[in-house]
Amino acid sequence: METTHMPRIGDPAPDFEALTTIGPIKFSEYIKDSWAILFSHPADFTPVCTTELGGFAQEKEWFAARNTKLIGESIDSIHSHVAWVQAVREKTGVLMDFPIIADIDMRVAKRYGMLHENASNTAAVRAVFFIDPKGIIRLVMYYPLNVGRNMDEIKRVLEAMQTADVHGCAMPLNWKAGEKVIVPPPKTLGELDARLQDKSVELIDFYLAKKDLGA
Numbered sequence: 001m002e003t004t005h006m007p008r009i010g011d012p013a014p015d016f017e018a019l020t021t022i023g024p025i026k027f028s029e030y031i032k033d034s035w036a037i038l039f040s041h042p043a044d045f046t047p048v049c050t051t052e053l054g055g056f057a058q059e060k061e062w063f064a065a066r067n068t069k070l071i072g073e074s075i076d077s078i079h080s081h082v083a084w085v086q087a088v089r090e091k092t093g094v095l096m097d098f099p100i101i102a103d104i105d106m107r108v109a110k111r112y113g114m115l116h117e118n119a120s121n122t123a124a125v126r127a128v129f130f131i132d133p134k135g136i137i138r139l140v141m142y143y144p145l146n147v148g149r150n151m152d153e154i155k156r157v158l159e160a161m162q163t164a165d166v167h168g169c170a171m172p173l174n175w176k177a178g179e180k181v182i183v184p185p186p187k188t189l190g191e192l193d194a195r196l197q198d199k200s201v202e203l204i205d206f207y208l209a210k211k212d213l214g215a
Contacts (some may be wrong), residue, residue: 004187006112006113007111007137007140008131009138009140011137012135013036013131013137014111017021018102018107019078019101020099020102021078021102027071031135033133034069034072035162036069036129037070037128037158038071038073039070039126040125041053041072042054050084051115051125051148052149053100053147055151056072056098057097058094071101072096073100073109074100074103075106075109076103113127125144125145126148126149127142139157141154156176164181168184169184182210182211185206186206
């Protein structure tokens, strides 16, 4: 019996094989050496889902430029997915050409804790899983069935995590790409003295300092 455990930040992303709109995939192989965003939607041919997946499709070049693969999921048949993708293309001109998982047996939804019984027993909530190139879940978002996701926030946190990984820093409230980051606090008195003398940082207090990565 499949578990309904919700994977948490820091957990390895559960692997699976599934039929998708680009053919059968093994998840770990499809996302190998890439960042990935796995997102579920309640059902095909529904208005909020159409705006969301269409939005991901419109941003596919932005995500590709950041080594990030997109993959959708819902508890619908592959025939429903293909018909929906074509309907959206005909009506809006947007092609959702990333893989969308046909999860009729709910195996993937259960493995990722996408089924919330108090919301629905038969539809996945709007979950978003950010997975790094090592296959580790780095961030999880959940939205109710009737509220669409925020694409700006999805893009913001992806850039934040990627920047943090490269530079070993943290991000303050509302951080956006190009803004100052938070540098790690000093761990020794020597590091503290060096921090106090460092003119390249904006020193708010000894433990809170910001730096322009371009500096």
